[in-house]
Amino acid sequence: MRSGASILAGLLAGVIVALGILAAFVFVGPDPVGLRPTPTPTLPSPVAAASASASPSAASGGLTASVAGSPAGSPVGSPSGSDASQAGFHVGEPAPALVVPQLGGGTIDLSALRGKAVWLNFMQTTCPECIDEFPLMNGFQARYGDRGLVVIAVDIREDDSTVNAFADRLHATFPIGLDTDGAAQRAWGTYALPIHFWIDTEGVVRAGALGGIGPDVMAASLSKILGVTVTP
Numbered sequence: 001m002r003s004g005a006s007i008l009a010g011l012l013a014g015v016i017v018a019l020g021i022l023a024a025f026v027f028v029g030p031d032p033v034g035l036r037p038t039p040t041p042t043l044p045s046p047v048a049a050a051s052a053s054a055s056p057s058a059a060s061g062g063l064t065a066s067v068a069g070s071p072a073g074s075p076v077g078s079p080s081g082s083d084a085s086q087a088g089f090h091v092g093e094p095a096p097a098l099v100v101p102q103l104g105g106g107t108i109d110l111s112a113l114r115g116k117a118v119w120l121n122f123m124q125t126t127c128p129e130c131i132d133e134f135p136l137m138n139g140f141q142a143r144y145g146d147r148g149l150v151v152i153a154v155d156i157r158e159d160d161s162t163v164n165a166f167a168d169r170l171h172a173t174f175p176i177g178l179d180t181d182g183a184a185q186r187a188w189g190t191y192a193l194p195i196h197f198w199i200d201t202e203g204v205v206r207a208g209a210l211g212g213i214g215p216d217v218m219a220a221s222l223s224k225i226l227g228v229t230v231t232p
Helices: 002-028 046-053 061-068 128-147 160-170 183-188 215-226
Strands: 099-101 107-109 117-123 149-156 176-179 195-199 205-210
Touching: 117 128, 117 183, 117 215, 128 149, 128 160, 128 215, 149 183, 149 215, 160 176, 176 183, 195 215, 205 215
Parallel strands: 099 176, 117 149, 149 176
Antiparallel strands: 099 107, 117 195, 195 205
């Protein structure tokens, strides 16, 4: 009997120890997956959601549009071709002074031409556009000289023999001035060639254009200083 009671007591003690170990595992061990609290989800803010949903192309759209508003490869306000009424051409202002030696002798003085419609061209003999424009300028001088048109070309920083050969080759029918020291170039701001100014009978610049222009631009600009419709 005593032996059986000892065995029973030992089994009971073992059960108690096993229950204690199990209880310790449940309350101090790692949380079972099923017993972990479920975290509360955080909703993204409207601003963050909108930013995240925008594609790269959409995000850059505003910048592309603003850049596209300006002409490509050209600075805002840069004059060219038919842009005859822009800053840098003195349009609407009295023409700057111009007094230069004339090829072949004499002097060209712009102030002495008040009462005449003047087409003033700054050029050089090595400029391809200048060469192309000379026959057109000859033609307009021949057609509208009797209406008071005076065409003048001013060569920039070349010697008179070079300019004289150029004028002979292209059969220039109008006076050519020699700006050998660049003083007229600085006064008029003519740092790109050829460049044209159309000056009315009161000495006011009415149109201007940077070279490479054709007869249409020339005719339209002449109309502004002659008071008649000029055809190309």
